[in-house]
Amino acid sequence: MVWGCADQGGHSSAAQVLVAGGGIGGMAAGIACARQGHTVRVFEQYGVLGDVGAGVQLGPNATRILQSWGLLEALTPLASQPENLVVRSVSTGRILATLPLGATTVKRYGAPYLCVHRADLHRVLADSLSQMADVSIRVGRSVVELDDTEEEGVCMRVGDDPPVQGDVLVGADGLWSLTRQALLSDGAPQPTGHVAYRAMVSMADLAPALRDQNVTVWLGPHVHVVQYPVRAGESMNVVVAAQAPFSGVAQWWDNATPAFEVKNALGNTCKALADMIASVPDERGIDHPDAWLAWQLFERPPVAGPDEMARRRVALLGDAAHPMFPYLAQGAGMAIEDAQALGRALSMHALNVPQQLRHYALNRWERNAFVQQRAKRNGDIFHADGFKRVGRDLAMWAMGAKLLDQPWLYGYEAGTSLLAK
Numbered sequence: 001m002v003w004g005c006a007d008q009g010g011h012s013s014a015a016q017v018l019v020a021g022g023g024i025g026g027m028a029a030g031i032a033c034a035r036q037g038h039t040v041r042v043f044e045q046y047g048v049l050g051d052v053g054a055g056v057q058l059g060p061n062a063t064r065i066l067q068s069w070g071l072l073e074a075l076t077p078l079a080s081q082p083e084n085l086v087v088r089s090v091s092t093g094r095i096l097a098t099l100p101l102g103a104t105t106v107k108r109y110g111a112p113y114l115c116v117h118r119a120d121l122h123r124v125l126a127d128s129l130s131q132m133a134d135v136s137i138r139v140g141r142s143v144v145e146l147d148d149t150e151e152e153g154v155c156m157r158v159g160d161d162p163p164v165q166g167d168v169l170v171g172a173d174g175l176w177s178l179t180r181q182a183l184l185s186d187g188a189p190q191p192t193g194h195v196a197y198r199a200m201v202s203m204a205d206l207a208p209a210l211r212d213q214n215v216t217v218w219l220g221p222h223v224h225v226v227q228y229p230v231r232a233g234e235s236m237n238v239v240v241a242a243q244a245p246f247s248g249v250a251q252w253w254d255n256a257t258p259a260f261e262v263k264n265a266l267g268n269t270c271k272a273l274a275d276m277i278a279s280v281p282d283e284r285g286i287d288h289p290d291a292w293l294a295w296q297l298f299e300r301p302p303v304a305g306p307d308e309m310a311r312r313r314v315a316l317l318g319d320a321a322h323p324m325f326p327y328l329a330q331g332a333g334m335a336i337e338d339a340q341a342l343g344r345a346l347s348m349h350a351l352n353v354p355q356q357l358r359h360y361a362l363n364r365w366e367r368n369a370f371v372q373q374r375a376k377r378n379g380d381i382f383h384a385d386g387f388k389r390v391g392r393d394l395a396m397w398a399m400g401a402k403l404l405d406q407p408w409l410y411g412y413e414a415g416t417s418l419l420a421k
């Protein structure tokens, strides 16, 4: 190895799994690997775990995995289980289509459609992982360098600590992944010109007519809005996603934005939506920690082959491997699917580690590429204008729930089929 890892112990069928990044994907990967009896060490750059982010929708493809890990008991009381997904017009408020969720989703897909606060999901994952055997979670530890050129192991430098060695390195270090650059050297993700403005409002602060427990997606030309309840229905998560041809918005979570900027991005709306937007406090501050934050959206081309998901002893997972538009609400879902597939691959004891990771990559790359493409396409459909918009609305009127349901997505079982479209 170029800068030398001390050999840190014997080798057995239990692998030493190093995880760079302790977000949703890193925690999920840790759980999936620890469940197979592997030793797991997670390194997270931030000193405090997880209280960032806003709402996350989890389709049954993701909750089925959490269910199989025994986590739904802890997560469900913190989440909301909406009865319907309702699609409406931004300008008129007219309902374009409705998809029943709730018990219908459970019956059809064997697991619920949940809406959660990211911090709650992260806490449930982190608590579960920290209680498993042979697991350590180190916070305030930035992975700064890695070396996977040796046959017998992978070596990683974390801050100023002595290098650590493992059998497998999981790059779950998000959009700006250092692991990805060490593996693929393909440069930074590209700005999309789309911005997501996110806010959270206490349900008690909303006028009674606005206290909706459904997921509502409002469609307008070049913009859409998604709102859904989280925290057992106590808060409403609101996201305005707009095509904005500027790049002044930083990449971080905490880019506070005054309400007028969001209203400008949204343009004219029906009264119901205007009332919802007006319910968000004007400016973020100590009294209003959940007012508008702007989040510039970045992308990479869809995964082009298994080599982009894993090489030798290093696997990429979640946003590090396949950042995507949030328009299919599947970024966290795909990270959880990746984690399950990785755990399964590392349970194949007849294979060596590079073969196991190859198996993981072959299982995941097409599925992730397809979901990336569909998420982007959803943006085009959501933001349609002119004739395209008329065609979309007609199709919604004619097909309703059939058009909104996604069996290829929600019915997928990781590891059983490559694509299950």
Ligand SMILES: Cc1cc2nc3c(=O)[nH]c(=O)nc-3n(C[C@H](O)[C@H](O)[C@H](O)COP(=O)(O)OP(=O)(O)OC[C@H]3O[C@@H](n4cnc5c(N)ncnc54)[C@H](O)[C@@H]3O)c2cc1C
Binding pocket: 020, 021, 022, 023, 024, 025, 026, 043, 044, 045, 046, 055, 056, 057, 058, 141, 142, 143, 144, 172, 173, 174, 175, 176, 177, 178, 196, 198, 239, 295, 317, 318, 319, 320, 326, 329, 330, 331, 332, 333, 334, 335
């Ligand atoms: C507006 C918006 C709405 C969304 N809505 C949904 C939704 O409804 N449903 C859904 O499934 N997904 C949604 N997503 C996507 C989802 O949030 C992400 O895809 C998901 O959180 C990715 O998880 P991750 O663990 O791969 O990356 P991250 O959550 O980014 O975690 C990466 C972690 O790695 C750490 N890290 C980075 N570099 C290093 C380093 N060098 N050393 C150590 N640690 C490091 C970071 O601090 C971070 O904790 C949404 C995204 C956006 C922007």
